[in-house]
Amino acid sequence: MRAVEFQEYGGPEVLKVVEADVPEPGPGEVSVDVAYVGVNFADLKARSEGYRVPSLPFRPGLEISGRVRAVGTGVTGLAVGQKVAALTQDGAYADVVVADAGTVFPLPAGVALRAGATLPSVLPTAYALVHTVGRLQPGETVLVQGAAGGVGTAVGQLAKAAGARAVYGVVSSAAKASYAQEYGYDEVFVGEFEQAVGAATDGRGVDLALDPVGGETLRASLASLARFGRLVSYGNASGEPAWTVGQPELYPRGLSVAGFSILTLAQTAPEELRTLTEQAFATAVDGTVTLPVTAEFGLEEAAQAHRLMGARTSTGKLLLRVAR
Incomplete structure (x- = not known):
C-alpha cells in the first residue's frame, strides 16, 4: 500500500x-x-x-x-x-x-x-469549545482566534445556534474575514484585535474567548474578557513557551482559564470522547453546522x-x- x-x-x-x-x-x-x-x-x-x-x-x-x-x-x-x-x-x-x-x-x-x-477532530473540538468546556450561555459574546479555519468555521455556527448575542472572529487577512462572516460571525478583525474588541463591546469585553495560538495572542485574548469571562486554550500554534497565568490576571475580574485537547481526551477518556462525538456529529446531520x-x-x-x-x-x- x-x-x-x-x-x-x-x-x-x-x-x-x-x-x-x-x-x-x-x-x-x-x-x-x-x-x-x-x-x-x-x-x-x-x-x-x-x-x-x-x-x-x-x-x-x-x-x-x-x-x-x-x-x-x-x-x-x-x-x-x-x-x-x-x-x-x-x-x-x-x-x-x-x-x-x-x-x-x-x-x-x-x-x-x-x-x-x-x-472526527474538528467538529467534536468545536462542540467541546462551545458547550462542554466553554459552557456558552444564550446572550453571551464569543471571541474566536483562527475564525476562518476548520474549527473556527464550526465554532461560529455552533455559537450562533447556541444563542450567542455576538460572535467575533480574528483572522490574518481580509479575504479570510470575508469567508468567516459567511459562517456565523458578526464581526471579524484582521490582525490586532484587543482594541477592536473593546470598541465592539463598548469596553465590556467578551464572555468567552477561544484560543489555539498561545503566546501574546493568548494574553491579548485574556485581556479581552469581560468580568467573570472564560478563556479556553486548545493549541499553541505560535510555538511560544508554555504560558502561565495566576492571581494577578484572574482575581481582579474573576476570570477563568480552561484547556482542551481532543487527542488527550481520546487517550484518557474514550467514553467521554464517544459521547462528545455523537453530540457533535448530530449537529452536522441536522444542518446546524456545515x-x-x-x-x-x-x-x-x-x-x-x-x-x-x-x-x-x-x-x-x-x-x-x-x-x-
Missing part, C-alpha cells in the same frame, strides 16, 4: 510517498480502507518541529473517513464494509489505517465519505496541501483524497 512519511524534520518537501505493508488490526482495533484524510495544523507541526513524534520515520495524520476493512478480536458494533470516520493518534496518510475501535465512529446516514473526513472542503489533494500531493496550509492563506478544511 501507499503511505506518506518523513524521515527528517523540515519543509513540505520532506514528505515522501513510500510502499508499506498493509497493517492488520490487533485486539480492540479496526483497520480502515481510507477514502479521505483531513489535514490539520498538527500535521505541519509534526513535520517541521517533531510535535508528538516519538521517533523517525513518522507518518502524520489524525483523522480519516473510509470503510471498515477488518476488525480485531473483542470489537463490537462495527462491521466490515461499514462507512466510518476515525480519529487516529498518527499514521492517517495511508491507503489503510489501523485505529483503536473506541475512536472509530459509524458515519451517520446521509453523510458522505468526503464530508465524513471533516468531522464544514466546507475548500481544497482537495491526492495522497501523493500531501506536500502541496502542507504548503497551502503553511502559507496561512487557506480557509475551511483541506483533504487528501486516498481511495482510487
Whole structure:
C-alpha cells in the first residue's frame, strides 16, 4: 500500500510517498480502507518541529473517513464494509489505517465519505469549545482566534445556534474575514484585535474567548474578557513557551482559564470522547453546522496541501483524497 512519511524534520518537501505493508488490526482495533484524510495544523507541526513524534520515520495524520476493512478480536458494533470516520493518534496518510475501535465512529446516514473526513477532530473540538468546556450561555459574546479555519468555521455556527448575542472572529487577512462572516460571525478583525474588541463591546469585553495560538495572542485574548469571562486554550500554534497565568490576571475580574485537547481526551477518556462525538456529529446531520472542503489533494500531493496550509492563506478544511 501507499503511505506518506518523513524521515527528517523540515519543509513540505520532506514528505515522501513510500510502499508499506498493509497493517492488520490487533485486539480492540479496526483497520480502515481510507477514502479521505483531513489535514490539520498538527500535521505541519509534526513535520517541521517533531510535535508528538516519538521517533523517525513518522507518518502524520489524525483523522480519516473510509470503510471498515477488518476488525480485531473483542470489537463490537462495527462491521466490515461499514462507512466510518476515525480519529487516529498518527499514521492517517495511508491507503489503510489501523485505529483503536473506541475512536472509530459509524458515519451517520446521509453523510458522505468526503464530508465524513471533516468531522472526527474538528467538529467534536468545536462542540467541546462551545458547550462542554466553554459552557456558552444564550446572550453571551464569543471571541474566536483562527475564525476562518476548520474549527473556527464550526465554532461560529455552533455559537450562533447556541444563542450567542455576538460572535467575533480574528483572522490574518481580509479575504479570510470575508469567508468567516459567511459562517456565523458578526464581526471579524484582521490582525490586532484587543482594541477592536473593546470598541465592539463598548469596553465590556467578551464572555468567552477561544484560543489555539498561545503566546501574546493568548494574553491579548485574556485581556479581552469581560468580568467573570472564560478563556479556553486548545493549541499553541505560535510555538511560544508554555504560558502561565495566576492571581494577578484572574482575581481582579474573576476570570477563568480552561484547556482542551481532543487527542488527550481520546487517550484518557474514550467514553467521554464517544459521547462528545455523537453530540457533535448530530449537529452536522441536522444542518446546524456545515464544514466546507475548500481544497482537495491526492495522497501523493500531501506536500502541496502542507504548503497551502503553511502559507496561512487557506480557509475551511483541506483533504487528501486516498481511495482510487
